[in-house]
Amino acid sequence: MRTISRRRFGTLIAATFGVVALLSARSVSAHHGWGGYLDAEFEITGTVESSVSLAGPHASMTIKGTDGHVWNLVLAPPPRSQQAGLKDGMIPVGAKVTAHGHRHRDNDRYEVKTERLTWGDKVFNVYPDRS
């Protein structure tokens, strides 16, 4: 009885880890961490489409880039973004901003993990240890 259950247990563990491995293999892009973004520094300027939102796992905002695309700017987590001086909705729609950080690895995704946001003479270093 004991040996049978051990064998069954082994198969089970192997199967479940197989499922997990299969799932993990698919994901390379990332919201969290920097792995999903290119190593090269990236900068994009545009006008605010939707203002700063200090909600969710990361603060965010969208801008209409000078290249015509709508860019999703992923900022630091809300407490850290707030510490950098950002407030909910503080930059008005239409204002000109520049985001400096790293572009998403997927070329079809207009997303920047932002380290530094510049609005006029204001600079928000949401990841001060990186920029």
Place this chain on the structure above:
Amino acid sequence: MLDAAKWLQGSALGHFMRESGVWTYAIVNLAHILGVASLFGSVLVLDLRLVGLGRRIPLAALADATVPVAVTGFLIAAATGVGLLVTKATEYVGNPFLAIKFPAILLALINVLVISRSDAWQARGQRELSPREHRRLAVMGGLSLACWLTAIAAGRLIAYW
């Protein structure tokens, strides 16, 4: 799908999640993880027993200890999960991991229903189970583990899409 997500995002809970302070999401996230940990920790022990590990421990006693923790953990995880989802619901439209996670949870819950209604489970602590009943419980225990592991793995990976 997008309409449903917009509606969720615009709900009172969505507003609360976004507008009640910068730490709200993190705290709800913490509660979600504690719920998942309680659920999976207790389910893991019970399912391994069903599969056949540690037969010396009476199933009835183990069930008494683990099932309430699992149920409480699930309720906490489910309630907080709704909060996390509605915060920015529209961002999750098209996320393939959600499409894996929710069916996995549904399957796990159906499995719970099947186990709890089975003769083998209901006879626990009252009589010796037949080898066939042991096998049945083992299969359902294994299925349970596979479902919850898939749900947790897919859940974690939602953030990495």
